[in-house]
Amino acid sequence: MNADHDHLSEWTRLSxxxxxxxxxxxxxTGCSGLRTTRSGAPPVAGNFSELDATGEGGIDLVLERGPxxxxxxxxxxxxxxxxxxxxxxxxxxxKEAVIRVHNRMGESTSIHWHGILLPFTMDGVPGxxxxxxxxxxxxxxxxxxxxNGTYWYHSHSGMQEQLxxxxxxxxxxxxxxxxxxDVERTVVLSDxxxxxxxxxxxxxxxxxxxxxxxxxxLANLGQEMEIRGMDLGGVLASRAxxxxxxxxxxxxxxxxxxxxxxxxxxxxxxxxxxxxAEPGQRVRLRMVNASAMTYYDVRLPGLPMTVVQADGQNVRxxxxxxxxxxxxxxxxxxxxxxxxxxxxxFAEVMDRSGYARAxxxxxxxxxxxxxxxxxxxxxTMADMGMLHGAGGHAGMAGMxxxxxxxxxxxxxxxxxxxxxxxxxxxxxxxAAQGATLAVTGLPDRRQHGPADHGPGSxxxxxxxxxxxxxxxxxGLGDDGxxxxxxxxxxxxxxxxxxxxxxxxxxxxxxGNMHQYIWGFDGKKWSEADVLRFRYGERLxxxxxxxxxxxxxxxLHGMWMxxxxxxxxxxxxxxxxxxxxxxxxxxxxxxxxxxxxxxFHCHLLYHMEMGxxxxxxxxxxxxxxxxxxxx
Amino acid sequence: MRITDVWPTxxxxxxxxxxxxxxxxxxxxxxxxxxxxxxxxxxxxEPVGPKLPQGMTLDEVLDRAAQAPPDxxxxxxxxxxxxxxxxxxxxxxxVPNHGEERLGWEGMAWIGYDxxxxxxxxxxxxxxxxxxxxxxxxxxxxxxLVTAFxxxxxxxxYANDWADDVYADTWxxxxxxxxxxxxxxxxxxxxxxxxxxxxxxEAEGEYDLRVTQRLVLQPRADFSLFAQDIPEQHVGAGLxxxxxxxxxxxxxxxxxxxxxxxxxxxxVGETADLVEAAGxxxxxxxxxxxxxxxx
Numbered sequence: 001m002n003a004d005h006d007h008l009s010e011w012t013r014l015s016x017x018x019x020x021x022x023x024x025x026x027x028x029t030g031c032s033g034l035r036t037t038r039s040g041a042p043p044v045a046g047n048f049s050e051l052d053a054t055g056e057g058g059i060d061l062v063l064e065r066g067p068x069x070x071x072x073x074x075x076x077x078x079x080x081x082x083x084x085x086x087x088x089x090x091x092x093x094x095k096e097a098v099i100r101v102h103n104r105m106g107e108s109t110s111i112h113w114h115g116i117l118l119p120f121t122m123d124g125v126p127g128x129x130x131x132x133x134x135x136x137x138x139x140x141x142x143x144x145x146x147x148n149g150t151y152w153y154h155s156h157s158g159m160q161e162q163l164x165x166x167x168x169x170x171x172x173x174x175x176x177x178x179x180x181x182d183v184e185r186t187v188v189l190s191d192x193x194x195x196x197x198x199x200x201x202x203x204x205x206x207x208x209x210x211x212x213x214x215x216x217x218l219a220n221l222g223q224e225m226e227i228r229g230m231d232l233g234g235v236l237a238s239r240a241x242x243x244x245x246x247x248x249x250x251x252x253x254x255x256x257x258x259x260x261x262x263x264x265x266x267x268x269x270x271x272x273x274x275x276x277a278e279p280g281q282r283v284r285l286r287m288v289n290a291s292a293m294t295y296y297d298v299r300l301p302g303l304p305m306t307v308v309q310a311d312g313q314n315v316r317x318x319x320x321x322x323x324x325x326x327x328x329x330x331x332x333x334x335x336x337x338x339x340x341x342x343x344x345x346f347a348e349v350m351d352r353s354g355y356a357r358a359x360x361x362x363x364x365x366x367x368x369x370x371x372x373x374x375x376x377x378x379x380t381m382a383d384m385g386m387l388h389g390a391g392g393h394a395g396m397a398g399m400x401x402x403x404x405x406x407x408x409x410x411x412x413x414x415x416x417x418x419x420x421x422x423x424x425x426x427x428x429x430x431a432a433q434g435a436t437l438a439v440t441g442l443p444d445r446r447q448h449g450p451a452d453h454g455p456g457s458x459x460x461x462x463x464x465x466x467x468x469x470x471x472x473x474x475g476l477g478d479d480g481x482x483x484x485x486x487x488x489x490x491x492x493x494x495x496x497x498x499x500x501x502x503x504x505x506x507x508x509x510x511g512n513m514h515q516y517i518w519g520f521d522g523k524k525w526s527e528a529d530v531l532r533f534r535y536g537e538r539l540x541x542x543x544x545x546x547x548x549x550x551x552x553x554x555l556h557g558m559w560m561x562x563x564x565x566x567x568x569x570x571x572x573x574x575x576x577x578x579x580x581x582x583x584x585x586x587x588x589x590x591x592x593x594x595x596x597x598x599f600h601c602h603l604l605y606h607m608e609m610g611x612x613x614x615x616x617x618x619x620x621x622x623x624x625x626x627x628x629x630x
Numbered sequence: 631m632r633i634t635d636v637w638p639t640x641x642x643x644x645x646x647x648x649x650x651x652x653x654x655x656x657x658x659x660x661x662x663x664x665x666x667x668x669x670x671x672x673x674x675x676e677p678v679g680p681k682l683p684q685g686m687t688l689d690e691v692l693d694r695a696a697q698a699p700p701d702x703x704x705x706x707x708x709x710x711x712x713x714x715x716x717x718x719x720x721x722x723x724x725v726p727n728h729g730e731e732r733l734g735w736e737g738m739a740w741i742g743y744d745x746x747x748x749x750x751x752x753x754x755x756x757x758x759x760x761x762x763x764x765x766x767x768x769x770x771x772x773x774x775l776v777t778a779f780x781x782x783x784x785x786x787x788y789a790n791d792w793a794d795d796v797y798a799d800t801w802x803x804x805x806x807x808x809x810x811x812x813x814x815x816x817x818x819x820x821x822x823x824x825x826x827x828x829x830x831x832e833a834e835g836e837y838d839l840r841v842t843q844r845l846v847l848q849p850r851a852d853f854s855l856f857a858q859d860i861p862e863q864h865v866g867a868g869l870x871x872x873x874x875x876x877x878x879x880x881x882x883x884x885x886x887x888x889x890x891x892x893x894x895x896x897x898v899g900e901t902a903d904l905v906e907a908a909g910x911x912x913x914x915x916x917x918x919x920x921x922x923x924x925x
Contacts, residue, residue: 108704117681118681119681119682119683119684119686120681120683120691120695121683122683125706126703126704126706127699127703127704127705127706127707128699128703128706130703131700131702131703131704132704142684143681146681158708202713203884205713206713206714206715207715207884207885207924210884213843214843215840215843216840217840217841217842217843218839218840218841218842219841219842240813243812243813243814244812244813245812246779246810246811246812246813246814454778455745455775455776455777455778456744456778457778458778458779512778514778514779514810515744515775515778517744524709524710524744525706525707525709526705526707526709526710535680535692557681592680593680593681594680594682594688594691594692594695595683595691595694595695596694596695596699598706600707607707608707608708608709609709610707610709612706612707612709614706616695616696617692617695618692618695618696619692619696
């Protein structure tokens with residue numbers, strides 16, 4: 001309990017004590033006493049507790065569906081022990097965690113422990129790890145904790161994650177923690193909509209750009225001239241080029257502030273959530289992006305932050321002014337509170353259609369200044385794999401002159417560079433086996449496409465996918481701020497298994513934005529074979545993003561060692577890797593976790609529409625079932 | 631549980647404070663590679679051995695991993711769900727500069743999967759004053775997404791018209807191609823062969839020019855090509871009636887948008903002759919006001 005004293009504000013701490021005992025009683029007696037307060041009003045989002053899952057007797061999580069005060073209104077949310085986000089769950093490395101999940105809803109559910117290495121039957125993915133937790137039943141998760149760091153948990157059933165079923169998971173190291181801080185604070189970023197997520201999905205599926213109210217229009221030609229640094233003629237030519245390619249350069253986020261409320265610890269910017277921090281204190285912020293669809297750009301205006309951990313893995317400290325936290329990533333940063341002022345934690349969403357914020361201060365009821373919001377970015381030629389020419393910001397004007405589909409004719413002459421040492425740049429996940437693969441100096445580009453991934457893919461078949469490790473991402477990096485990139489990440493200690501991989505496969509990230517079909521190599525999960533890893537092997541996957549969107553790819557059960565261009569021993573390992581538009585990203589994997597696992601894009605609506613694979617870690621990659629969809 | 635209360639970490643702390651990013655990068659150039667990747671001096675101690683479910687051996691897990699999921703497991707995701715969509719693109723009052731005012735409508739609906747759908751197209755027009763007359767046309771098509779931007783379709787068309795006591799109808803078979811061409815023009819083309827043996831081709835294209843995020847100017851063109859004269863419909867072989875429309879709609883929501891518009895209706899060639907012979911104008915301006923509604 002002593003961690004709690006610093007963890008929550010005075011007000012929440014007091015209310016939580018009463019609440020915790022109610023939770024315990026409810027769990028023991030089986031009655032659902034969590035969802036009503038004394039006044040009869042629905043509970044308020046953001047009043048979450050903290051539990052120790054490796055403590056004696058384990059913990060109980062009660063999942064319920066019902067009204068919740070959230071996002072400035074009353075929503076029909078899924079709560080864990082009465083709140084969104086759910087309780088912060090602590091574990092201690094080396095101990096056994098016991099978590100009894102009580103499903104008090106009328107539908108099947110699940111909890112996945114994101115980034116945690118465990119037996120596959122405890123991973124919490126219905127249809128892969130287990131059958132799910134039926135309505136009204138209890139499932140007990142039990143596993144020994146073999147790692148430490150900041151993680152999170154969430155439902156893996158249907159659209160439940162969008163409804164609030166998520167929370168932070170902190171594993172305390174068994175030994176000394178190399179990260180020094182005076183206090184630590186939870187920052188759970190998420191997105192909330194009052195719409196039924198299935199209704200959101202239907203809109204995405206049937207009306208392209210439904211939530212995009214930042215489209216190119218006649219009325220924002222001037223704004224675009226400013227953003228792109230072009231004259232009117234250039235902007236018109238640029239728009240014509242995007243029109244010609246049948247693409248929308250403002251398609252940054254599928255679901256936007258038009259329906260979303262953006263939350264920090266369950267509270268909107270208007271509610272100004274409070275994070276307690278005393279002057280001079282070194283504050284460790286454990287940040288988790290638990291959003292369904294939202295990328296956040298996080299900064300504390302005027303205060304540099306030192307990134308000390310990414311995806312639960314300690315990294316060599318890096319001081320930055322801003323970082324983009326991809327959906328499902330976690331970052332730990334250390335900041336030193338100034339002596340004389342409160343500080344805003346400002347989390348602007350990638351398409352700039354909204355923001356979340358919190359105030360760091362000794363007392364609540366203080367509101368630090370909210371910084372000016374920035375203009376929304378637009379996709380550039382670089383996002384289409386056209387890095388040549390004027391750095392992706394210009395060079396659009398000439399597009400209309402090319403005669404190939406998408407005006408990519410000019411790129412074809414570069415195709416001979418694309419093969420590099422990958423001779424089998426054919427369709428699908430090809431494999432080269434045997435010799436040890438290079439671990440440094442990997443090729444910096446690969447060809448998109450091929451363009452024959454079928455109707456489920458809109459591919460720029462003649463352009464390139466590039467390594468963009470030092471690119472902070474769309475809309476970042478050109479305003480003088482130091483922004484974190486993947487190239488900054490170096491692991492603090494070298495993980496045990498850093499053998500060079502012996503097998504390599506390519507995976508193209510594909511999608512049809514018009515039809516809202518998402519997948520890999522043009523196939524949805526239900527159309528695809530399982531992806532087989534050979535137990536014990538070191539495997540390389542090259543992700544080639546054929547789409548115009550960012551995709552956060554998450555592998556369950558095993559780490560992905562991200563090629564960041566460093567000495568091999570320094571490359572960071574991640575559970576979630578963002579792949580930018582037209583980006584080539586390479587990860588190496590130790591296939592040390594026998595069983596079946598999920599691998600998917602962590603944008604909830606992309607995942608649900610097919611950007612998902614079942615990974616089977618098996619004896620031989622040629623054995624086994626043809627399709628996980630039975 | 632303040633970290634500093636539990637574990638004095640002075641050494642690491644000092645290191646952490648001392649090593650900012652620029653320092654780290656500078657140091658890397660000087661330090662030999664062997665040492666550079668062990669900043670804290672030790673490899674991470676990780677538990678050894680695979681993570682196995684309780685009561686299962688490695689062999690059992692590997693056997694299980696090679697099999698399809700057990701009975702009773704649901705699908706991990708539902709990526710082949712049925713969706714549906716309907717839009718009444720035009721539901722409008724038509725006021726021509728000559729002739730009588732009419733009520734017109736045109737819409738489509740589909741239901742099905744990503745690649746295979748049942749597709750309905752429907753349009754019609756009827757009088758609102760004087761004698762009761764009108765016409766409708768309805769297509770029922772199977773639709774297949776054949777490329778990223780194109781649906782290939784095939785089905786039947788039922789067309790009818792009525793005036794006072796006269797009622798006539800025609801069945802046709804129809805093949806169609808629907809999609810988006812470069813420059814984002816939405817195109818619907820179809821080839822129809824009627825039970826009377828008449829063959830004709832229809833095409834329409836439209837483009838959304840966005841003035842503001844909610845105000846949309848939509849130019850639209852619609853024409854037909856006939857293989858033969860169909861005198862009862864006042865069309866001759868060659869180019870049939872052409873409609874050039876512009877509609878300006880305001881999207882209160884993506885699903886509900888009232889609009890105003892104008893149509894230039896023109897006939898040329900043999901069709902114009904037939905129209906004139908019937909005592910009608912070969913050119914018309916039609917003022918349009920209506921609603922666009924989607925479900």
